[in-house]
Amino acid sequence: MDINKILDKGAELMTTYGLKVIGAIVIWIIGSWVIKKLMKAVSNVMTKKNYDESLQKFLLNLVSWGLKILLIISILGILGIPTASFAAILAAAGLAIGLALQGSLANFAGGVLLMIFKPIKIGDFIEAQGEMGVVKEIEIFTTKINTVDNRLVIIPNGILSNGNIINYTAEDKRRVDLIAGVSYDADIKQTKDVLMKILTDNPLVLKDPAPTVNVTELADSSVNFNVRPWTKTEDYWTVYFEVVESMKLELDKAGIEIPYPHSVEIQKQG
Template identity: 55%
Template structure:
């Protein structure tokens, strides 16, 4: 009798839950196929839009697990399991993790924005957060710079995405502005001609736009001339160092005085 009773209960459970289990299995199979195609299609869209590979992998994985969790919740509901409390637990856990990782989430969001909008890319020379260097790596959390002195600088993406960034590599050419001070007794026209000759004789200085010299300021002890010229990013620093050295050499040779601070000592006799 006891065996018959257990058998009847077993048959009743099978009759009650078998359709739900079969339905859950079908939902899992069909849902997995659909979601896999959705993730694959999303990856193709990101690849077509030239998203960074690290961002593509991260967003693809995030989308995959988000759809999997959604699928599991749907299956639990199909089996008759209450999913409201389950969803509440996930939401509470997400809130707790979000509060605990506020700074990291801000850096993560900044990294996503940088990778999507691309204010700079690997290999660009940038200036940000008081640092300047060549971008070595753009991560989800941090950006790594290789500084001029060959040091490695790590900048959190949260601050990087919310502050000013100067990208020196965004354009292929750069304009330099060098200020050269001469004394009030020196010939301005002669000094301007020397400056123009210095840059015109350098093949690395671009001829278009043309170099220009103008009086920038009548300062307390000098007339400041502004020398402006263009050069490619690759030749920029070579041109700058050459021009600065030649200004001193040519001004000395032509008798153009470069003012410098003088200290006057006054003695009083009793």
């Protein structure tokens, strides 16, 4: 083959497609830069308008992917690929992929439901799907939580939105439920007075709703009292541990016995 024809053909191809490829690369670089700046501007607007942090991240992910898809379609048009045909192919492929990825679509729908109904938000302490932890991030398909022992758990949004969610921090007040068991020989009124004083003396226990102490069970070896102080949600564990410790100390001080199993040791005689 004549070398001149090869060079002419190469020049023709470069003229026809080279500029388009260069243009596509330039559009990709500029488009990516514009998307980055646009996403930053959208994020700033959401922050100023006090959008929920979970909603911000979810919408930013969604908008970012949408803009990138539009940029790719535009670049394909610049390269001379008919976008109408591409759209038809994309629709057919989308249908096939949708059937193959029903679980992913369910997770996407679950993420949308979580954003609309807001049963949880970033920073909430929740229990769901057998896990307990603080919500770290709500993404398009999954939600990430940090457990109390600092494990990262990733839960698909589909099963999260369709399952039971216990949100321990949704309300600003919580009741601490404790049980104190004392001997049958103990005076009930004295015991109630001691337990109630523990609650009223604790500055983190709320006066409204008022704390309660009630006999709840006559068990096999003890009379059990329900001890129920109310506190701010953020003070829950502090009150829990302080009241448990105080119950032991104050009941001992009042001479009120807390029953426990006694073991009998048999010693051999020498």
